[in-house]
Amino acid sequence: MRRLFGSVRSRATLGATLVVAVALVAAGTAVLLSLRSNLIDQAGTQAERIARNVAADLAAGTAYGDLKLDDDEQPVQVVDENGTLVAATEDMQAISGTGTTEVQPQAPTGGTGGEDTDDDEGDDDSALEPGEIGDQSTLTNGSATIDGASADYRFAELTVEVPDKGTLTVYAGASLDAEQGAVSTATTVMLIGFPLLLGVVAAVTWLVTRRALRPVEGIRGEMAAITASEDLARRVPVPDTHDEIARLARTTNETLAALETSVERQRRFVADASHELRSPIASLRTQLEVAAAHPELLDLDGAVEDTVRLQHLAADLLLLARLDAGERPNDVRFDLAALVGEQADGRAGVTVEAEAVDVAGSRGQLGRVFANLLDNAQRHTRSAVTVTVRREGDRAVVEVADDGDGVPAGDRERIFERFVRLDAARSRDDGGAGLGLAIARDVAVRHGGTLTVRDAPTGGALFELRLPLA
Numbered sequence: 001m002r003r004l005f006g007s008v009r010s011r012a013t014l015g016a017t018l019v020v021a022v023a024l025v026a027a028g029t030a031v032l033l034s035l036r037s038n039l040i041d042q043a044g045t046q047a048e049r050i051a052r053n054v055a056a057d058l059a060a061g062t063a064y065g066d067l068k069l070d071d072d073e074q075p076v077q078v079v080d081e082n083g084t085l086v087a088a089t090e091d092m093q094a095i096s097g098t099g100t101t102e103v104q105p106q107a108p109t110g111g112t113g114g115e116d117t118d119d120d121e122g123d124d125d126s127a128l129e130p131g132e133i134g135d136q137s138t139l140t141n142g143s144a145t146i147d148g149a150s151a152d153y154r155f156a157e158l159t160v161e162v163p164d165k166g167t168l169t170v171y172a173g174a175s176l177d178a179e180q181g182a183v184s185t186a187t188t189v190m191l192i193g194f195p196l197l198l199g200v201v202a203a204v205t206w207l208v209t210r211r212a213l214r215p216v217e218g219i220r221g222e223m224a225a226i227t228a229s230e231d232l233a234r235r236v237p238v239p240d241t242h243d244e245i246a247r248l249a250r251t252t253n254e255t256l257a258a259l260e261t262s263v264e265r266q267r268r269f270v271a272d273a274s275h276e277l278r279s280p281i282a283s284l285r286t287q288l289e290v291a292a293a294h295p296e297l298l299d300l301d302g303a304v305e306d307t308v309r310l311q312h313l314a315a316d317l318l319l320l321a322r323l324d325a326g327e328r329p330n331d332v333r334f335d336l337a338a339l340v341g342e343q344a345d346g347r348a349g350v351t352v353e354a355e356a357v358d359v360a361g362s363r364g365q366l367g368r369v370f371a372n373l374l375d376n377a378q379r380h381t382r383s384a385v386t387v388t389v390r391r392e393g394d395r396a397v398v399e400v401a402d403d404g405d406g407v408p409a410g411d412r413e414r415i416f417e418r419f420v421r422l423d424a425a426r427s428r429d430d431g432g433a434g435l436g437l438a439i440a441r442d443v444a445v446r447h448g449g450t451l452t453v454r455d456a457p458t459g460g461a462l463f464e465l466r467l468p469l470a
Helices: 008-059 177-229 244-293 300-324 336-344 363-380 436-446
Strands: 076-079 085-088 092-096 138-146 149-162 166-175 332-335 350-354 358-361 385-392 395-402 450-455 461-468
Touching: 008 076, 008 138, 008 149, 008 166, 008 177, 149 177, 177 244, 244 300, 300 436, 332 336, 336 350, 336 363, 336 385, 336 395, 350 363, 358 363, 358 461, 363 385, 363 395, 363 436, 363 461, 436 450, 436 461
Parallel strands: 350 385
Antiparallel strands: 076 085, 076 166, 092 138, 138 149, 149 166, 332 358, 385 395, 395 461, 450 461
16 A cells, blocks of 8 residues: 555545545535525525415405415414414424414414504514515424425414404415425435546546656666666656656756766776876885885985875875865955965065955965966966956955966866876976866865966966955
8 A cells, every 4th residue: 555655646646536526525515505505595485475475365354264275285374463373274283393383273362453562562573554564574494294294394484464363473384395305316416426526537647647757757767777787878768848857857867967977077087096196106116126226226306206296196186085075165264365475485486466355265275276376377487477466346366477378278278177288298297297277276166266267468377266255
């Protein structure tokens, strides 16, 4: 059972069926109540009509024995102002819901002629003129047995002022059999029709949902195949629609493409890192092996240089790994101009023009950015490197410019890729591993900033770092 209702199709079918069931029950109840109310009102209108006909005969002076009370085969009672039943439908054995349960007429117990009206008694009906019929009737429900047949009735109570007889009250009933039969029939139809309609709704919902979710199953199957084959070049099928499922398929393919790019980048990074590490390690090992065999040939400066280069490369790789893992920079506020001055201090040919600008982030990582930019500029400059720090709107701007050969327009994005060196003939000792600018841009992005390159006024390259102000 749990597995059955664990599918979207089952839950959608169940939900739709329940909603329709609630709607049908509510609508059916409203229909039954409205039908019953309308039929009861019709019965009340019929009962009032019968009562007014009898009251009209009484007002016209018709004797009790001459009243036509059996024409409609409905229960009728006439009661005088003393509560005595003076006229009733023939063959009526029992009655309830009226002013009296008597069914056999009695002789009047005395009448006042209707002229001794007490001013303290009454409403409009107690002040009726002789021959006048009351405007308002009172409706009640009850039952009666006529000629051995019992039924429910809607009774109308009406008063009439009759000369020499006083105020008489007429009770007339209209059968509720039509109301009861209609309500019973409607209830039976609903009890039979509602389950059939719910079955149709459930079947249609099941089929429509299955068809709607068929592309989802295709996406799921393809994703399972991609997981099993580890082939990130594959893509899920995109249905030829413009609905949420098509958007889901397109988003899934975009995610797969990003994942493929990330995995490929990671593989390339591992391969390049292994290659870059192999060179200093091999050089250091060779020097140590030569020194072990011939101590007098030990190149101590070269060994130290290789060790330092290996240490820097390991630090770069560790920082890139932390950045790829999503490490968030510290939220420390500091003066950017002071940090730039620290990194430029002691560097030959570097000029700094800076104004105090506060930013927030990792002081160590941003210091690494400036060190890398200055190293790159000094590596390519002819004579001088100029560093400027200024405020521009809500951004702090740092520019590092040299007077070297610059960066070709087609390579201005490629130089920020990892292990990229534009001068393939340049030695690794002079050119580094090609990680400095990649690290600088990654750190800038992590701090909510940008790092770009363009031509410097002196003809070389100008690297521009923009960071949000603290």
